[in-house]
Amino acid sequence: MQAVFASRARDEGKSARTRARLMDAAVGVFAREGIEAASVNEIAQAADVANGTFYNHFKDKDEIVGSVAFAMARDVAARLDEAMQDLEDADERTSFATRQFIELATSAPEWGRALVDAVWHLPALRRQVSAYARADIDRGVRDGVFKVEVDDLLVDLFASMVLMAVFLRLEGEEGADTGARVAEHQLRMLGVSAARAKRVAWRTLTPLSLVE
Amino acid sequence: MQAVFASRARDEGKSARTRARLMDAAVGVFAREGIEAASVNEIAQAADVANGTFYNHFKDKDEIVGSVAFAMARDVAARLDEAMQDLEDADERTSFATRQFIELATSAPEWGRALVDAVWHLPALRRQVSAYARADIDRGVRDGVFKVEVDDLLVDLFASMVLMAVFLRLEGEEGADTGARVAEHQLRMLGVSAARAKRVAWRTLTPLSLVE
Amino acid sequence: MQAVFASRARDEGKSARTRARLMDAAVGVFAREGIEAASVNEIAQAADVANGTFYNHFKDKDEIVGSVAFAMARDVAARLDEAMQDLEDADERTSFATRQFIELATSAPEWGRALVDAVWHLPALRRQVSAYARADIDRGVRDGVFKVEVDDLLVDLFASMVLMAVFLRLEGEEGADTGARVAEHQLRMLGVSAARAKRVAWRTLTPLSLVE
Amino acid sequence: MQAVFASRARDEGKSARTRARLMDAAVGVFAREGIEAASVNEIAQAADVANGTFYNHFKDKDEIVGSVAFAMARDVAARLDEAMQDLEDADERTSFATRQFIELATSAPEWGRALVDAVWHLPALRRQVSAYARADIDRGVRDGVFKVEVDDLLVDLFASMVLMAVFLRLEGEEGADTGARVAEHQLRMLGVSAARAKRVAWRTLTPLSLVE
DNA sequence: TATGAATGAGCCTTCATTCAT
């Protein structure tokens, strides 16, 4: 029950606020039932609007799925960007992003679950997330921190690892150190020395949160 | 349209043949629509039987999903086991399995797609596949070939990488060397030297196929 | 086609009117096919609404069965109560109730048939009807009009007699004096003298009707 | 698990024996599920024959319902006739028949339940049972034992009372003396004096059984 | 006759979407 969209739309017009309520409701329903199984009626009900109202704001179910997913991704990206402002080194940045993403998704299980599900359903979203991640990796290569040839495959493999990590955490099959372990693996895959990988990947981490 | 199950059931009773036809049809439908979206009616239609016939052979959709998925996994495992009989070294085996799995799934796109989807939907299947993969990894650790602590997380990350690779190949986003590149990454993650990883992962590979 | 519920809901909201249409339709279908054999689709069709509409108003078939049956029973009871306000003597009341019930059920054959079927299918309904009947019987015992020990069995036997009478009338196997004859039997079973039983049970009866 | 039909067909041809097995199975299924809900497959399975075999013996489900019901009724009638050979007085006979019928149906609950259900579904069966009961009643009138005008209605009311009694006993709502109480009511309805009704209806009764 | 696989109509129910108010 995060109401992220609603809290942000507090000062906008009524229409925008209703739309935001629907999106918040959708996140919850997607998380609870999965995207496919989520029904428009249920979303409307959770948003406390009549079902017909839904269609004043979204063309169809696909549209809200997309809106929610991309908005979530954008939010996460913005949050990470903001938090990484002071991080210079590419390995620090990559590790930080991997770990925080996993933690964010885990600490807001509804969002996490919905996001994992959405990435799976929306190729465009996956590509966007990958592109975001790739920026820092390319930077590391330019700076000589990473000593591998970087290509799309590597980035997609990283994405799959992160998604798997989120999934495992949400299932309760892995614990709080998952992010660090995944990050360490990734740094090593990028050619960072074992020692430095271990050091960087296990730094103390201040938890982020999506809502202030 | 591979009709793998049907071709294998050619000499069995009528019931078994119809069942096999349904399973083959299911593979196709799962690949085309995804497992969730697949409908029993569609499967029956694809198998060219009346919808009621489906229920003479499977209790419900879940049952055919399970049957198909585990049969596919079993087949792949058996095929790999057979082909790996002469491989001794754990790194050779791990690399071989990763590459051949990706190639098998890619060369029979319907199977590949259905299998990827199935692993995602059936936790039990994922666990089984992981366990299978883990055997060789543990062996490598015992033999001193791999120099890492192996845990469930690592194996699951490997699984996610392979699935992603299959997915990308099926989408046409990656090419024929994908398997080798993934295998190389994995060997390096297991502590194999860069040089050996490159050598082992890129060996010439004789394609396998599921049907003879 | 009595449309009893609909006519009563004429001034209510659209939802209530549709619901009433469905209930009227259900009465007809129950009467024609029997409650078990009645299908939701058929009810919806008879009510001239889309099948999906049914489920906007009733959770499932059981719910409409219950609603219809208890509403019918309640209506009949209310109608009888009102008509019996001036009747003091328990034998007069019992006779009146038996006869009017049979006449009501007969004069609205669909209702009658559905009600008989419903009493048979819904134990709770049977108990409710029995309890209603029992009140007057107990009163007669207290007043010394009836000279038997009253127990559940007796009341249930009365119920079975009335149901049988309705059934026979609906089948056309018995005529207009059925109610009087049954009432006479019942009074005698309650210990009323033959002479008085005959006199009371055969009084002229003003027909009631469920709709005004 | 009475296998009444089967035990009687022991010495007949194979076909007759299969048919008997089906009928016995049907009794059980009807009792367990109700006649409407009983499925042909279930009957065949209970009879341990292939479902197709059913249709070698019965045109359709209705036919086995009828066969079973009438056979059961015939059996009960025969059993009662035999047991009543030495009873001369009509009131004794009527009371005996009522009570034994209730006891038979109760002591073989499967049969009882199926029979009650069948009478409800098959008007012809009801008529046959009524006709059987009427013989003794008419005899009582001729002999001057019963002092009422007997007509179809009365007999049908008797039938309804007996069915209700069986039903209540099967439901566990009434006890072992139900038969006697019903018989007493009936005798009084027939004009027998209260004293004699009580005496005759409560005679000690030797239980019958359908299978020897 | 016996078998049991196959058939397909039909039932219940859900749900995205439309539409009159």
Added chain:
DNA sequence: TATGAATGAAGGCTCATTCAT
């Protein structure tokens, strides 16, 4: 825009019945 009733196309599943063996 909001409402919420209505729609009707699917989907899952059952079951009486047929039919080839």
